[in-house]
Amino acid sequence: xxxxxxxxxxxxxxxxxxxxxxxxxxxxxxxxxxxxxxxxxxxxxxxxxxxxxxxxxxxxxxxxxxxxxxxxxxxxxxxxxxxxxxxxxxxxxxxxxxxxxxxxxxxxxx
Numbered sequence: 001x002x003x004x005x006x007x008x009x010x011x012x013x014x015x016x017x018x019x020x021x022x023x024x025x026x027x028x029x030x031x032x033x034x035x036x037x038x039x040x041x042x043x044x045x046x047x048x049x050x051x052x053x054x055x056x057x058x059x060x061x062x063x064x065x066x067x068x069x070x071x072x073x074x075x076x077x078x079x080x081x082x083x084x085x086x087x088x089x090x091x092x093x094x095x096x097x098x099x100x101x102x103x104x105x106x107x108x109x110x
Contacts, residue, residue, distance in 0.1 A: 007050050010057040011042075013104075017060065026052050066101035077101055 015038075018025040022038075027049060031041035042049040070076055077097075 007053055011049075011053050013062070014053060014056050014060075026056060063105045064101060065103050065105045068105040069101070 014025065014027075018028075022028045025038075027038050027041065030052075031038060031045075066077055
């Protein structure tokens with residue numbers, strides 16, 4: 001079994017993916033009508049829910065901003081050193097760029 005935090009993180013990602021159309025979600029499609037919400041079904045069918053969630057996560061890997069940038073522009077930013085100049089002209093490494101590159105890509109968001 002996967003670690004609880006990992007399963008919940010992937011469940012959150014899965015729910016965010018289907019937030020506009022729960023009918024496309026595998027859990028929503030198989031849960032019985034007696035359960036009014038997915039959270040109740042997950043609680044009573046935790047092992048099956050975990051298998052569904054983790055299988056979905058494998059089929060839908062996280063795409064990072066760096067991966068999307070590479071796809072669109074054909075440039076691997078991992079090999080580029082990003083520096084900033086402060087008001088006095090001093091050069092420093094820009095940590096925010098690395099954080100952005102590793103962040104999950106969201107369509108239509110900055």
